[in-house]
Amino acid sequence: MAKRSAPEVNAGSMADIAFLLLIFFLVTTTIETDSGISRKLPPWQPEEQEPPVIKQRNIFTVLVNSNNELLVEDESMEIGELREAAVEFLDNGGGQGDEACSFCQGAKDPGSSVNPQKAIISLVNNRGTEYGTYIAVQNELVAAYNQLRDREAQRMYGTTFTKMESDYNDPRYTGDKDALKEKIDVISDMIPQKLSEAEPTS
């Protein structure tokens, strides 16, 4: 019996099929990494507790009403000025003796905060406030903290705080993570993020 060789399959249209699939995946792909502002909620406390006494000078109140207008320390303000005002408040360093702030570069106004460890930013929303405005305010306040932390990190370690944090969270980072964590903790202790959110007013 004569040996019949199998006829060769024409592979010319393989490219077309592959293109078809390729275009399908190209269209359906959404390469998205979610990013956003991370926060930690305070734990639930069912019974009303007596709030700790805090000096008025150490509280920076930000009120947002239902028309998305800001009232900062009893003065109306545009969102663009909020970051600067928050930095000014945190960096004031008006304390003396035990409460003195060794690294603050602020105006040392006796009516403003004593040092960043004591300074608290209080944010009060209205139930009618738009979420977009709320995020903008959060963003500006976080930016104020980051700005100060970056400055101190630059002074002490020659790098920025945000860079150190992203390195720490990067699994491919090859440096010493424990040392990095220590540095991050030092800075976070110097300038803790004390952002208090009250129940929204209606």
Next chain:
Amino acid sequence: MSKFKKKKSGDLPAISTASLPDIVFMLLFFFMVATVMRDNTLMIQNNLPFADQVEKLDKKDLIMYIYAGKPSQRYQAKYGTEARIQLNDKFASVEEVQQFIYAERESKREELVPYLTTALKVDEETNMGLVSDIKQELRKAEALKINYTTKKGEAGNNID
């Protein structure tokens, strides 16, 4: 003479396309691997606000998503235009958030539970009343790590 002519008639040799499928397959595999199919269909308008002080959220399996916003156009006849919460594939009330968190925790391995983060994907026009109701429920369910998912951009864009 004839020899001379023969050389000219050679033209350009056709470029071999035999390796084209290989190249296309390579691209195809890349996109197949990189594709993440959306696991829930959005029934709400979800125009996220902008922010620039953002942190990345990796480890997709450790994130619980809560969506909120106005129902999208085709659901408006049935559900109205009031902002609502969407969990998985359906609308939910505020009280169901706790249940949802417990169910999500149940479905994850025990050692991963403390690392779970809740991502709030909320439309920028939603009122804070709804958002803070969700936050209260999360506090009750002890899901304290949250992330407000945003688009990257200048925060001033949120206010027009």
